[in-house]
Amino acid sequence: VMATSKDYIEITRKGTNKWEAFCHLPVEDAIFIGDGENDLCILEKLNDTYVMEHAPESLKAYGVCVKSVAEAMNIESRKENV
Numbered sequence: 001v002m003a004t005s006k007d008y009i010e011i012t013r014k015g016t017n018k019w020e021a022f023c024h025l026p027v028e029d030a031i032f033i034g035d036g037e038n039d040l041c042i043l044e045k046l047n048d049t050y051v052m053e054h055a056p057e058s059l060k061a062y063g064v065c066v067k068s069v070a071e072a073m074n075i076e077s078r079k080e081n082v
Contacts, residue, residue, distance in 0.1 A: 002038050010038060017041045033072050034059065048076070 002010050019041040022032075032042050035052035040059060043049045049063030050072040066072045 019045060031072070031076055032063075033066070033069055034063070050075075 002012075018038060022030075022042055027046065030046060031048040031050065032039070032046050033050040033052065034040075034043050035055040037056060037059070040062065043051065043059060043062035050066045051059050051063040053065055053067045055065075064072070064075065066075070
């Protein structure tokens, strides 16, 4: 059980997390945008990660801090054009 906001909890099977599902995708070209403690398992493992401005301070060391998904996509599109 994880509280992901002041009025919301997530209940998942013990030993299961987002990375367990995400790692079945082709992650070599993946980017990830997170905003909650339950995203840490992915933020720790990928290179191209973004953390939303409203995320807990403890997550902000794991990615580029952005205000929106659009901002992250804009940054990524500039990388490809270099």
